[in-house]
Amino acid sequence: AQKVTQAQTEISVVEKEDVTLDCVYETRDTTYYLFWYKQPPSGELVFLIRRNSFDEQNEISGRYSWNFQKSTSSFNFTITASQVVDSAVYFCALKEDQAGTALIFGKGTTLSVSS
């Protein structure tokens, strides 16, 4: 069965610190897709990134970077030089190619960045 684990429930950092949010997934499928979403205090869910299982190249977008490692079934998210606006709940999600159409979410990590 597919599963997504975000072991860090809450993380607190001070502005300008780097922070990594962990995501570990389980799947039997060889083709699958991984996602990260951000939920700021206003409550909406904002899509950040999608990765497929054949693309292990790391991604960088500004202060955000993602490290995909199939060998450890992990898709970790790093924020460099964190800012107060990064305070949010971050969700990792998985979609298997052969198992339905919906995203399966982890329980989320609440990131608090203080000034």
Place this chain on the structure above:
Amino acid sequence: DAGITQSPRYKITETGRQVTLMCHQTWSHSYMFWYRQDLGHGLRLIYYSAAADITDKGEVPDGYVVSRSKTENFPLTLESATRSQTSVYFCASTPIPAGYNGYTFGSGTRLTVV
């Protein structure tokens, strides 16, 4: 405006009442989903739909009913609301599963059952 709209944003209802949460999208996306968000559980799938008149159960479907007579609408009905259904409900849509732009979510409906 184009997008995915949920209504109402907030709803308080009494135990045993029927309540319907609305979801409307303007993109003609084939796939639509309902999730509930609860502290400690993340987002859990209630129901999803691959096209008009095609719906299927997700992880937590008990107590909920959906319909999809038109591509753009995907209402979620709580037939007899219970306190355990107090939650934030999110609707989502996508043109294809696992597309490059991810799944787009509505702003959510915060439902309180008293």
